[in-house]
Every structure is written in C-alpha cells, then in structure tokens.
Amino acid sequence: MPQPESSSQEQAQPEADPQTQFQPRPTYTEVQDLHAHAGNEVTVAGWVETVRIHGKVAFIVLRDGTGLVQCVLVRKALGDEDWETGTGELPQESTVEITGEVKLDDRAPGGAELVVSGLRLLSKAEEFPIQPKEHGIEFLMDNRHLWLRSSMQRAGLKVRAEVMQAVHDFFYDRGFTRIDTPILTGSIGESAGTLFSTDYFGEKAYLAQTGQLYVETACPAFRKVYCFGPTFRAEKSKTRRHLTEFWMVEPEVAFADSDENMRLQETFVTYLVERALERCSEELKVLERDTSKLEQVRGPFPRMSYTEAVEYLQSQGNDIAWGRDLGAADETILASRSDLPTLIYNYPKEAKAFYMKENPDDPRTVLCNDMLAPEGYGEIIGGSQREDDLDRLVTRIREEGLPEEVYSWYLDLRRYGSFVHSGFGLGIERTVAWITGRPHVREMIPYPRLMNRLNP
Amino acid sequence: MPQPESSSQEQAQPEADPQTQFQPRPTYTEVQDLHAHAGNEVTVAGWVETVRIHGKVAFIVLRDGTGLVQCVLVRKALGDEDWETGTGELPQESTVEITGEVKLDDRAPGGAELVVSGLRLLSKAEEFPIQPKEHGIEFLMDNRHLWLRSSMQRAGLKVRAEVMQAVHDFFYDRGFTRIDTPILTGSIGESAGTLFSTDYFGEKAYLAQTGQLYVETACPAFRKVYCFGPTFRAEKSKTRRHLTEFWMVEPEVAFADSDENMRLQETFVTYLVERALERCSEELKVLERDTSKLEQVRGPFPRMSYTEAVEYLQSQGNDIAWGRDLGAADETILASRSDLPTLIYNYPKEAKAFYMKENPDDPRTVLCNDMLAPEGYGEIIGGSQREDDLDRLVTRIREEGLPEEVYSWYLDLRRYGSFVHSGFGLGIERTVAWITGRPHVREMIPYPRLMNRLNP
Secondary structure, X not given: OOOOOOHHHOOOOOOXXXXXXXXXXXXXXXXXXXXXXXXXXXXXXXXXXXXXXXXXXXXXXXXXXXXXXXEEEEHHHHOHHHHHHHHOOOOOOOEEEEEEEEEEOOOOHHHEEEEXXXXXXXXXXXXXXXXXXXXXXXXXXHOHHHHOOOHHHHHHHHHHHHHHHHHHHHHHHOOOEEOOOOOEEOOOOOOHHHOOEEEEOOEEEEEOOOOXXXXXXXXXXXXXXEEEEEEEOOOOOOOOOXXXXXXXXXXXXXXXXXXXXXXXXXXXXXXXXXXXXXXOHHHHHHOOOOOHHHHOOOOOOOEEEHHHHHHHHHHOOOOOOOOOOOOHHHHHHHHOOOOOOEEEEOOEHHHOOOOEOEOOOOOOEXXXXXXXXXXXXXXXXXXXXXXXXXXXXXXXXXXXXXXXXXHHHHHHHHHOOOOOEEEEEEEHHHHHHHHXXXXXXXHHOOOOOEOOEOOO | OOOOOOHHHOOOOOOOOHHHOOOOOOOOOOHHHHHHHOOOEEEEEEEEEEEEEEOOEEEEEEEOOOOEEEEEEEHHHHOHHHHHHHHOOOOOOOEEEEEEEEEEOOOXXXXXXXXXXXXXXXXXXXXXXXXXXXXXXXXXHHOHHHHOXXXXXXXXXXXXXXXXXXXXXXXXXXXXXXXXXXXXXXOOOOOHHHOOEEEEOOEEEEEOOOOHHHHHHOHHHHOEEEEEEEEEOOOOOOOOOOOOEEEEEEXXXXXXXXXXXXXXXXXXXXXXXXXXXXHOHHHHHHOOOOOHHHHOOOOOOOEEEHHHHHHHHHHOOOOOOOOOOOOHHHHHHHHOOOOOOEEEEOOEHHHOOOOEOEOOOOOOEEOEEEEEEOOOOEEEEEEEEEOOXXXXXXXXXXXXXXXXXXXXXXXXXXXXXXXXXXXXXXXXXXXXXXXXXXXXXXXXXXXXXXXXXXXX
C-alpha cells in the first residue's frame, strides 16, 4: 500500500504517536468558560494561532473553537521538555493540549490567560496555506475549508448562525408551523430557464427555487406557516449579491393582506437585527461593523409605491419608464434615502410573478412589495398578497405561457375554500451581508456556490 | 380568454363577490385564543369541517388552522339570511367568517364554543375530494396538498415541526454553531450509485447525501457544529423507511471520542422525545400514540457491540456471519429487546464508510454506532469517531476505490492540526415516525419524495 507523505509522521514526538492516543483523555475546559475557573488548573485543547518567544518566556495564542486564550510559558517553571515542545517547531494550526492555571487579566482577549504547567503536541500541522497576508479571493475560496478558521470568517458565520436561529425562534414564538417544502419537484416555480434539473428515475425533476407555492397549501391546515431551506437558481450572474444556492425563509399567513404582510416583514427584520446586535456584539466588532446604523433599525420602515419610486427616480434624472422593473442601481438610489430598510410596493403586473394579487385600485399593478436594505445591500425581501381568485389566477398562468396542468394542485387552493393570504421570502445571505457590513454574499455561507465555483 | 369552470362563481353570494373583498377586514381572533375572550363577541375565519342541522339549531365545526371550534347557529337569533348561508349549501372546506359570543364549555373541543350572531361566506368550496372514508394511499398522495388539512396529517406534521425546533434549540443552547453545508457538490460523499446529479454550468454536480464531510471542516473554527438540511438518496427502495429526500441533522464535536458521541446521542434523543411529550400531547392523542413507552425514554440506553449483536442473533437461530452488515430484520430483533433505543457499536470495517476510525482494540472494526429505535422503527442514528490519521484515511480511500483527489480538502483536515472528533446523523422522518407511532415515513414530511412520487 503506498504511503503518502505526512509531515506529522516525520518528527519524533515527545510521547507516543499522538494520532493514536486511545488512553482516556482529560476533560477539556472550553476557553469561553475559563473565567469561571480563575485560580484553578485546567486543561484545554485547540489549534495554535501564533507563538512568540521572548528569551525564557513564550506566548502561545490558542484557538479552541469557543474562543482564544493566551498561554504563557515560563521556561524555568515548565521544564525543558515541554518548553521545547512549545517553542520548537510548532507550526500554525498544530493541535495542542495545554494544562495551566487560569489567571484573570482584563488585557487578555476573553479576559483570562493560562500560566502553562504542561503542554502536549497532539498533531503537528504542515505549513498552513493561509498566512496573515493578502491572498486572492480564488485562492481563499479554493481553501474555503481552511479559510473558515480565520477570525473574520468565523465572525461572519457566527452571525449567520445567530440570525438563522433567530428566524426559527421568531416564527416558533409566534405560533407559526414550520413546513419543509420539497427541493426535488416536478413543478416549475417561476421561470424554467434558471432551474437546475436532474433525472429522477426516468422523470425530470427540478431543484426548487422557492418553497412558496407548497407552503401556501399548508395555510388551511396551520394558518401561519413558514419554510426555511436551501433554494437554487441556475443564474449566470456574477455579482456580489448572487449565489446559485442560498437559504431563504418564506412565511405565509392566512387572512393577511399585503399591508399586514409588510408589517410582519418590519417586525421580523427588526427582530433579526436586534438579535444580532444583542448576541453578536463581539463578532460585529471583529468585523468592524459600524453598528450605529443598525441600532436605528426599528419598524415602521419608509414605504413608497412603485409609481412614487419611478417618479422620484425620474426627478433625479433617471430615464426609467413606468412598467419597467427596478434595477440594482435604481434600488440603491431609492434605499439610500434612509438608514432604515425601504419598502417599495405595488409593482407593475408585468414585472412580477403570476401568483401576485391584482391591485383592485389599479389593476395595472399587483399587491406586492420588495424590501431594500440600506447601505447599498439591495433587495432582501420579496413578498406579496397572493391571487386568491381562481379565474384571475388561471388567466395569469395562461398569459405567462406556463403549463396550466402543472399548477392544478396550486389552483386547488382556490377551489377548496379560497382565502386572502400573503407571504414573503427573505434571503439569508444578503441579510447577513447587510448586518455584518460585508461586501459580498459569498462569505456569508460556509461553502458558497457560484457560477464558477462548485468546490470544495 | 377562456374561462375555466369555477363553482365559486356559480352561486349568487349574499354580499359582493367575497373573492374581491378589499374593504378593511376585521381582525380575526384565533381559535386557540378563544378561552381568553369568554363572554365577548369575536370574529373568526376558517374552513368548514362539518355542518349538522337539527331543526332550528345548527352546528358548524370550523377549523382556522390554530384549532377547531363548534359554532352554534340558532335560527331565531341569527335571522334568515345568515341562517340560510350557514345551513344552505355550505360544502366542506368552504371559507367562512363567523362572529359570535365565546361560551366556555368543557365538552367542546378546545374548551369553548361560539354562539353565532353573524356569518359570511368568503369562498364556497367545490366538492372536496377527501371524504371521511377510506381512500387509497396513492389517491391521498396525489392530493397531498389537500390531505394536509386532515386531523391525522396536521397532528403528525405538527410533531415534526416541534421536533425540528427542538433540534435547533438543543444545539443552540449547548453552544453548537450551525453550519449550512452545500447541497450542490462536486465531491462524492459515500457511493456514487445512489446520487442525483445535475449539470452545473458544464460541470457535473451531485446532490449531497450527507453534510458530514463539510461540517467536520468547521470544527477547528467552532469546535461544536451541526448541519441540518435536506439530503438526497437516489435509492431504488420501496420500503416504509425510505425517502429519496429527507432531512437529517448532523452534529460534529471536536475532541469527542466515540463514547462521548454515544452519550451526546442519548441526551439528544431523550430531549427530542421529552419536547414532543411536553408540547405535543394533543397531537399525540389525535394520533392515538401510546405514550407510556415514550415516557420511559431516558438515557443511558442499552449498548451492545456488533460482535455481541451477532452472537445474540446466532443464539436466536439466525445464520448471520460476523462481518455482514445488520439488515432491517436483524435490527428489529435486536431493538425489540428493550423499550428504549438500542446502541449497536463498533461494526466491521467493511460494512461501514471509509471515514470511520479504526478501532485500536480490534482493527477489524471501526469506532462507530447505530441507534435503533424501539417498536420496530429501525435505525434513526448512524455515528462514528472519524479517522484522524492521515495515512490510514488515505489507505481507506484507496481501498474503497474512491477518487483521492476529490477528497484532498477533506484530507487537509488531517494535515493541518488533526484532532479526535466524532459526530452522527439523525434522520428526522424516521424519528418522528417513531415518536408519533405512525407506520410509514412518507406521512412525516409535507411532500414526500419516493421512487415513484415526485408530485405534487
């Protein structure tokens, strides 16, 4: 059997091969809990971020996944063997186990440091590809599995995780029932051109780009429902706002009209921002996010009809004609008028999807809205009241040239007790990009999928 | 434009077309909150489940998605027009708005009924396909979007939603970081034969059947992580335990060995069962679940090594040879020895995936375990300590004939600070089938995907 190179095998270890340590291991204290152990001896384990040696004193910054701690090595107190281990060749990202006394120190990151009494190398790392210097984005993305360990990426993904839990908590606490809608579907959601497809035992299946049509059907069972999962768009877009695979949360509420829908959006987005501010202050600091603008985010948000938006854009010298959808540049102009998110409502029918309800006060438009994030982050929500009139919905499906038979189950919702209902979809990565102040959605998901990126 | 048939248009309505009601609608009280409005007049809206007429008194059972309420119509008090609306042709699943006084009554479902003072038909339903009689499963699945409204399906999916929230709460409360792993992947997880694939801008992408390999890479960043999303298996299985698309939660813990991994599983499953018992007692009643066995579910669970399991099966007359994986029938025999879930650990290497860690005490086996649910529900968890030795992992990849270059990023985890780590995957639908006592996983997900089912 050929043996691949492995630098972890090359160096004589002070103890038996750490890769095969099967003796009972000590219970490791997590770095985030160190302050509770002041004055006591604990053992931690993690990865070496940096080693600095000043004569007979050395400092190892250890990351254990819950925090960073500075470990102080004093040669005389530690003894030669452990001193050699800690100050000899100990490459960045090597795994070590360190025993020491917890000393509280306000100047230390996390408020505590360890005065080391014992040190064991668990696994010596090869030279880490990502160094504290500028790397190109393609290099970093090729090494995404390692880039995850860096402080900015950790902070961004921690905010993402918090926002995702906040999404679930928001809806759970308000009596919504989570409905997981299918990814594999025989039906086509919006437009077939931007769908991934797969062979499904001889049939053609599409990867869902929305769960909305499905989640609507659960309203008569549970009244307030939501789905939250990955969605897919085979769009040939190379912008900082597009992913081919992204997570979207889509609530749907029976007996809610477009106005209630917008109020729910305001409450929801206010909640997400508050949660992030409240529980991710350290991460936002690492990301150097100016939180003063986020702190103002509280509903109600400024609202503007599509028609007003077009008039405003025209007044600014933009040659947009009524009826055309707003582009990203238009959205940036409109959103920049406020530090709050902006709601643009009641777009022209032609610019929007077939399932949106015709506006009785102006049938050229539909009862819908987008929410534009401030600071140039673009559309984070699209929502609408749904067309609940069977005849009008069928007419719209035919106008769009969509295959009517594919939507028969969706039409059934208007045959068996139709009802006013509304919902929206919020894209997680764009929302987290805005909250963290990061320029590109690709860093807001652990393994981004872009037009030219499927690996790792 | 051709007009499709629509029975909702055929009957003269007592008021303007309810499909186009844009006047401000009343704020509807939710049925689940009625007890807080005893003696007061409220307005509710929902779907008609049944209408019973006894001379000059009639009863409408209304479902509003938050509960059922019996509405009492007295002809004399109500007036002729509303009486006609309520007792004339009012097909099941029609949408109505009902105003009335809340009367507490312990005999009523939900503890309250409505003495109706006003009634408005919002949308008259066509004849509902699903009637209170036996329907074939294919018919019900063809009408899954309507079947969702039935009491058993509502109850089952409510338990699912509770369990899913419990999953998130369990890990969030314990400091795990949620990591969303990609669905679209250029890498192959376990075996290529059971993967769905799609064209990805000219490349071939596979739908992930596990997030594990990706979630492992986040351990050095966050220590304790989990992913929770849909996973895909293109298996030609037609059993009551298989779906082609199902949800799986996969935690991964740095510095945890196989034994800690099993303890985490026990704590986790105990928690999920407790949450369901605590917060879904009504639903479990509807499902006629005998909860006495669930109430006993508390870790530690019985454990048996694979070798012991084989010896036991052989003692029962089974001709299983050591080295063969356990089949569903074997699992049922083993699990039936206890009312608790059973852990079977340390399977033969050949029966398990390449990434499981070799058992130093018996290198024919790997440090892994399955958890078998009691009452014949089969495997709900598969878990293992991961191979953290680079050389052994490479050897295993070659032995399995897997493409080594595809796993280079996974191998990197052993090059840059390798560490003991373990994790597991729990299948949601099987777990919910067990908790609800339902025989088939297909009812445990809103829109099941089976070998022969991609619609609706």
